[in-house]
Amino acid sequence: MKLGMIKYHLLLLFREPLILFFGFALPLIQLFFAPETLTLGGETHHFMDISMPLSITIAVMALCFMDSAFSHAYSRQIKFLRRLRMTPVKPVTYIFTGIVSRLGVVLVFTVIFLAVSSVIFDVSLINRNWIAFISMLTLTFLMFYFMGMFVANMLKDSKHSQSALFIVFFGFIFLINIIPALETLPDILQSVVQNFPVFYATNLLQSAWTGASLLSGHELIGVIVLTVIFGVLSVKFFKYE
């Protein structure tokens, strides 16, 4: 049953042009427009160290937040979930297979992304803390997945859920793109942006990628807390229709 459900989630994912664009094409396209270095706060960084977490966060958001949530809201709307409910498929199976299928895609995408970065842009893959990076990638993935499921279930009408998802997703995309230029923003805006989940996610992935301490800021705790909160809420408010 689980393999069939994973295949079901993957079939739907690969038939969504919008998700394929934001989840695969856009992060790769961004690579080719990236400058070699970037100066932030007087320090010069290899741009890939900044760009890598941002691009992967965009992919994770598209694949988890957008795809899982849109797919869920749409299945609610057409009452396919209601039909599925009258089979031995349990909500936990539906959620679990949704997570496994998309996590698999995110990991494959990351491998492709790293391979392209390494071959074309000479990004070094040696001396990276892969365990920390994959762990933070998975944690970030779960946070966005549960956030998406929460939004998809939160509103009574699934069409409103879809509208809400669009607003939140493009809000996140906007935030991601201003993160490299965060220091140019007024202080008050900086402190606001720094408390968004998307900021936690990119900073955490960046720390894991560059080998910086994961415990130096409050991002790890923020992501864990948000994952737990939205995980509980998305299960508690899970709606079939």
Place this chain on the structure above:
Amino acid sequence: MIHVENLKKSYDGKEVLKGINLSIEKGTCTALVGRNGSGKSTLIDIICQVKEANGGTIRYDFEENKIFDHIGVQTQDAQFDKRLKVKEIINLWKSIYGGAKSDLDELVEILELEPIMNNRSDRISGGQRQKLSILLSLFHDPQMLIFDELTTGLDATTRDDVQQYLKMLNKSRGKTIFIVSHYMDEVEALCDKVYFLKDGVIFENGTPDEIKEKYACSSLQEFVKNCMGKVVA
């Protein structure tokens, strides 16, 4: 097979089902008839454990926590994901049930689904969609089938085909069938027993012949017109 006793259900303080008593006996075809909004689909949802009742009990002659191993359900208005092809939906059901326990090839042939196997589910007709629903509900060879307005919206020929198939399932294969229908000719042709739901209670029940005799009606349609209000459908 399923025994409903004094079942009650309210929405926002409004009582939709006011103490329903109903029995679906093994091997029979039973119908539930009532006006739109009379609570028929709610009753099916409660029987299928999709909604919770506010009172009363339901006894199943099988394991209560595994009802979908024993029941196949077709639900009103449920659509299939338009991104999936017919064969992909069938494959999904195969994986859910660990393979088809019914003879899938025979079902596909009888229901004439072979020509549309590669079609997307939003590019098949209403009749084909209903036939696909029947196939999915029969997938695991359940003892009992529940159909909620299965033939609504179908053309006369397709309706006749579907009815003949249901009759065969009930009479030749011994499947217990519970249908919700607005077509009285269908109920008369298929069902051993019929329950009429009105204002949240079972207004009348019996075999079609018993009801016609009791109310001196020539058909169930006449009974519905004269005794249950102008329109059921």
